[in-house]
Amino acid sequence: MHLQIELFSGELLDLMRKVYNDPNISDMVKFDGVTMPEQYEKLADAVENFQVRDDDIWVCSFPKTGTTWTQEMVWCIANNLDYGRGRVPLKDRFPNLEVSVHADFPEIVASNPDIQIPEAVVDSIKYIANSPSPRFIMTHLPFNLLPRQLRTGEKKPKIVYVVRNAKDTCISSYHYLRTLEDLQGSFEDWCNLFLQDAVMYGPFWKHVLGYWEKRTEGNLLFLKYEDMKQDLPGVIKKTATFLGKNFTTDQLLSLTEHLSFENMRANPATNNEDLIRRIKKVTRSTVDGKFMRCGEMNQWKFEMSPDIIERFDRWTRENLKGTGLYF
Ligand code: A3P
Numbered sequence: 001m002h003l004q005i006e007l008f009s010g011e012l013l014d015l016m017r018k019v020y021n022d023p024n025i026s027d028m029v030k031f032d033g034v035t036m037p038e039q040y041e042k043l044a045d046a047v048e049n050f051q052v053r054d055d056d057i058w059v060c061s062f063p064k065t066g067t068t069w070t071q072e073m074v075w076c077i078a079n080n081l082d083y084g085r086g087r088v089p090l091k092d093r094f095p096n097l098e099v100s101v102h103a104d105f106p107e108i109v110a111s112n113p114d115i116q117i118p119e120a121v122v123d124s125i126k127y128i129a130n131s132p133s134p135r136f137i138m139t140h141l142p143f144n145l146l147p148r149q150l151r152t153g154e155k156k157p158k159i160v161y162v163v164r165n166a167k168d169t170c171i172s173s174y175h176y177l178r179t180l181e182d183l184q185g186s187f188e189d190w191c192n193l194f195l196q197d198a199v200m201y202g203p204f205w206k207h208v209l210g211y212w213e214k215r216t217e218g219n220l221l222f223l224k225y226e227d228m229k230q231d232l233p234g235v236i237k238k239t240a241t242f243l244g245k246n247f248t249t250d251q252l253l254s255l256t257e258h259l260s261f262e263n264m265r266a267n268p269a270t271n272n273e274d275l276i277r278r279i280k281k282v283t284r285s286t287v288d289g290k291f292m293r294c295g296e297m298n299q300w301k302f303e304m305s306p307d308i309i310e311r312f313d314r315w316t317r318e319n320l321k322g323t324g325l326y327f
Helices: 012-020 038-048 067-078 106-110 126-131 166-182 185-197 204-212 225-231 232-242 249-258 261-266 273-283 306-320
Strands: 005-007 026-031 034-037 057-061 136-139 158-163 219-225
Touching: 012 038, 026 106, 026 166, 034 038, 038 126, 057 225, 067 136, 067 158, 067 225, 067 232, 067 249, 136 185, 158 204, 158 232, 166 273, 166 306, 185 204, 185 306, 204 219, 204 261, 204 306, 219 225, 219 232, 225 232, 232 249, 249 261
Parallel strands: 057 136, 057 158, 158 219
Antiparallel strands: 005 026, 026 034
């Protein structure tokens, strides 16, 4: 394996072990500085050598920043608003490159024959490698862990990156993982892990800036969740132009409607309820919660203490200084 591994230790490792309560996830370590479960080692070479195609369309993001929303928007635009074919679950239409790292799926399938786990999840890289073009691929990997052909620019498929305010991302991930895995520890514990880049795919700002730095290369569109909330038709138009599509006003209206929080929450192809039900069977989590949870901006105003807000804001200022990116 070509990546350098660094271990967490001391109080931070104790906190990580306390909070992550999923027996299917091994300890987190750092792969070239990126926090991932140890089992990522098994996938790392396959990701590195993954054969990219110029006509792939990628959506990249840190988890809980509006990935699903962006995927559905990109897929619908690229497929000329084919809502009929869009009834196939988004996870199959737009698979996650490295999802197989989240658990030992072959083992889970073997020991839980009643739980159906889609092939796109059990062996995501093989599933995507065998898919016909044009492929739609989602990844939460930071730029420095992307397949070599993407990093070096040998292949230049279109990439859409979406980012969200760090505080709301942290809140969204806390609720999501509590539901899925029955996360232990308090919300404050989770914020402490987030601020110390000890959550999966962290460091958060390095993730964001790794893509931000590529925004002028022509094949990358950089979006903000907050802009989608404030002006979805504007973001749709921008994305359509990036993908070489042009829609009528009526088509734009219909896509805006299709992508509303309420419609995506009611849509079994996008609300991930089926997937969450299956994962909870494995993790045995009894915590109630939805993937499409509230879909609002500025939740931090209601869920974070002044002290945590101050720490997040300082951390954000320090990391974004001089980058031209702001929140
Ligand atoms: P909340 O937990 O704050 O509600 P991801 O897809 O990256 O996991 O991000 C999930 C977050 O995006 C969740 O945030 C989810 O509700 C929100 N989201 C998904 N679809 C949305 C939509 N159509 N409008 C607004 N927010 C949406």
